[in-house]
Amino acid sequence: MRTDEEIAELIRLYLPKQALFEIIDQFQLDIMQEHGLPHWIRVAANGLYLAPETGASDKLAVLFAIFHDCRRLNDYEDPKHGARGAAYFQESFQQRLGIGPREAGILCRACAGHTHELHSADPDIGTLWDADRLDLYRVGVHPDPEYFSTEYAKSEEVVKWANRSAFSSFNQLLPIGQELLSEYESISIS
Ligand SMILES: [Fe+2]
Numbered sequence: 514m515r516t517d518e519e520i521a522e523l524i525r526l527y528l529p530k531q532a533l534f535e536i537i538d539q540f541q542l543d544i545m546q547e548h549g550l551p552h553w554i555r556v557a558a559n560g561l562y563l564a565p566e567t568g569a570s571d572k573l574a575v576l577f578a579i580f581h582d583c584r585r586l587n588d589y590e591d592p593k594h595g596a597r598g599a600a601y602f603q604e605s606f607q608q609r610l611g612i613g614p615r616e617a618g619i620l621c622r623a624c625a626g627h628t629h630e631l632h633s634a635d636p637d638i639g640t641l642w643d644a645d646r647l648d649l650y651r652v653g654v655h656p657d658p659e660y661f662s663t664e665y666a667k668s669e670e671v672v673k674w675a676n677r678s679a680f681s682s683f684n685q686l687l688p689i690g691q692e693l694l695s696e697y698e699s700i701s702i703s
């Protein structure tokens with residue numbers, strides 16, 4: 514099991530900071546609300562927690578977290594937001610971030626499908642969707658195990674871990690979220 518420190522290190526390693534700041538710039542909703550940065554950081558952390566067991570890519574866990582909801586236009590029904598996130602990644606970031614066609618294909622399929630597809634047998638895509646759904650606890654929803662693709666996400670250990678993370682926002686469990694936001698704000702102001 515990965516520790517909080519190991520997860521924060523991996524987020525630092527794989528998170529393209531300049532890209533994140535641009536994504537925050539164009540985000541149409543409140544960055545601190547339910548589909549904003551605290552959620553993205555928790556989805557990254559959930560994915561990185563699952564990855565050693567499910568075989569998913571750490572890098573894709575972090576990239577999915579920052580792209581999957583970044584083109585939402587409201588916090589309610591917005592069924593095309595995943596597809597828009599995938600297109601935004603392809604058009605504005607794939608080349609710049611040096612993401613090859615195989616990884617980009619997985620990331621785009623995961624972003625586009627997370628809104629309406631239930632399961633994936635692909636270990637990367639299944640893990641990414643589970644990472645997002647494990648954060649439903651933030652809005653008081655206990656996700657039905659039926660909605661998870663990986664067996665590991667259904668385990669009591671993971672459910673406990675995600676529960677603890679879902680309510681933590683930017684507190685001491687995931688201080689990296691606050692660090693990134695403070696850095697973004699200092700750049701935006703100066
Ligand atoms: Fe979403």
Ligand SMILES: [Fe+2]
Pocket residue numbers: 552556581582645
């Ligand atoms: Fe999400």
